[in-house]
Amino acid sequence: MDIHDFYDKMDRNNILLSFKGDITAELLTSILQIIESKMDNMQEEPKLRKKVYIVLVELLQNLYHHMDDPSLEANAEMARTAIFMIGKENSHYNVITGNYIKNDRVPMLKKKMDEINALSPEEVKEHYKRTLNNGQMSDKGGGGLGMIDIARRTGKPLFYDFVPINDNFSFFTLNVVIEQ
Amino acid sequence: MEVITIESSPKTPSIKFDSKQGKLEIKGRSIPENSVEFYKPLVESLERYASAPTTPTQVDIQLEYFNTASSKCILDVLKRLETIHRQGNQVIINWYYEEDDEDMREAGEDYQAIVNLTFNMQQVELD
Numbered sequence: 588m589d590i591h592d593f594y595d596k597m598d599r600n601n602i603l604l605s606f607k608g609d610i611t612a613e614l615l616t617s618i619l620q621i622i623e624s625k626m627d628n629m630q631e632e633p634k635l636r637k638k639v640y641i642v643l644v645e646l647l648q649n650l651y652h653h654m655d656d657p658s659l660e661a662n663a664e665m666a667r668t669a670i671f672m673i674g675k676e677n678s679h680y681n682v683i684t685g686n687y688i689k690n691d692r693v694p695m696l697k698k699k700m701d702e703i704n705a706l707s708p709e710e711v712k713e714h715y716k717r718t719l720n721n722g723q724m725s726d727k728g729g730g731g732l733g734m735i736d737i738a739r740r741t742g743k744p745l746f747y748d749f750v751p752i753n754d755n756f757s758f759f760t761l762n763v764v765i766e767q
Numbered sequence: 768m769e770v771i772t773i774e775s776s777p778k779t780p781s782i783k784f785d786s787k788q789g790k791l792e793i794k795g796r797s798i799p800e801n802s803v804e805f806y807k808p809l810v811e812s813l814e815r816y817a818s819a820p821t822t823p824t825q826v827d828i829q830l831e832y833f834n835t836a837s838s839k840c841i842l843d844v845l846k847r848l849e850t851i852h853r854q855g856n857q858v859i860i861n862w863y864y865e866e867d868d869e870d871m872r873e874a875g876e877d878y879q880a881i882v883n884l885t886f887n888m889q890q891v892e893l894d
Contacts, residue, residue: 612800616777619798633893634867637832641870644798644834651800712873719838720881732835740870 600681605672610650619643622673629675635767638740639673639680642765645733646684647671653686680765687756693749696759703734704744711739741765769812779805780830784812789821797833797841806840813847823857824848829891830863830871842878849882863889 597605603625604618622643626636650669669686688696706714715735723731738745746762768787775781780795791813799805826848833841845860852858862875872888879886 615800620777633865637868637870641798641832641834644832648798648800648834648836712877716877716880719842719877732838736835736838 600674601676602672602674605670607670608668610647610654610669610671612651615647615651618647618671632767635680635765639682639765642737642740642763643673643682645737646682646761646763649733650684650686653688678767682763682765683760685758685760687752688759690751690755690757693757693759697747697749699731700734700745700747703738706738708739708742711735715739737763769815771808771812773808782809784809786812786816787821789824791824792827792829793841793844794827794829796831797837799834799837802834802836802840806837806844810840810843810847813844817847817851817854820851820854820856823859824851825859825861827861828863828875831865833874838874842881845878845882845884849884852884858884860884860886861889862886863891865893866890867893
């Protein structure tokens with residue numbers, strides 16, 4: 588592996604932090620602390636700082652809960668690791684996550700994101716409020732609000748991609764752009 | 768009489784509930800992975816409190832951040848308070864947000880639109 592090439596790539600894309608591996612609760616705590624202190628050092632505006640932080644929380648916890656998915660157990664090795672990157676270009680932040688998901692979950696997830704992307708900012712807010720009050724809650728508390736919240740806070744579409752890997756899995760990437 | 772005191776942590780807010788005084792305070796960050804488990808003691812305590820509440824019940828909510836997993840639990844807490852209010856008891860909700868934090872102000876307005884309670888929106892200055 589060419590480390591200098593790897594370094595260059597991270598440098599060109601202004602990557603502040605990247606990680607590949609198992610997503611644990613302890614890891615999330617560490618990543619959040621690192622990013623928080625980095626933004627502090629960069630003297631980022633409190634408003635942008637908060638936005639980046641909470642979007643990070645949602646994205647990382649999505650990955651974390653996804654790791655719990657019992658349908659992944661059989662293919663533990665490949666399916667339980669994820670990649671995460673956060674970078675800053677000019678005045679905006681890019682947060683990218685990547686993980687394997689079962690092919691049969693792709694259409695539903697795609698549909699959900701397309702629906703969110705088709706809404707105006709006002710409609711996204713309404714959608715959030717309705718989903719908040721729909722009485723459904725997963726045993727962890729989720730309840731399908733994460734993606735809507737990200738769209739609501741960033742005011743941007745969810746940029747996503749699915750790459751088919753084999754009969755069982757696709758690789759799902761999500762790129763969230765956060766501006767002041 | 769019931770008293771709940773939970774210290775804050777990097778991912779969870781401090782919670783103080785005193786049923787005798789009718790005071791509840793939730794303060795800090797609420798971003799736990801498992802929010803249901805975290806809020807369970809409070810929700811259960813409020814359920815018991817609803818059978819013989821103090822009047823008024825004063826609730827101070829001052830959150831810096833909360834994740835979507837917490838947002839449903841916070842609604843759960845507010846719905847318990849709504850029940851107390853519906854039974855004819857006064858419930859005062861003070862919703863604090865830092866200046867410029869429109870998202871947190873809006874979050875309070877969203878809750879207010881869902882539950883039948885009046886929120887006093889309180890802006891606080893940044894440290």
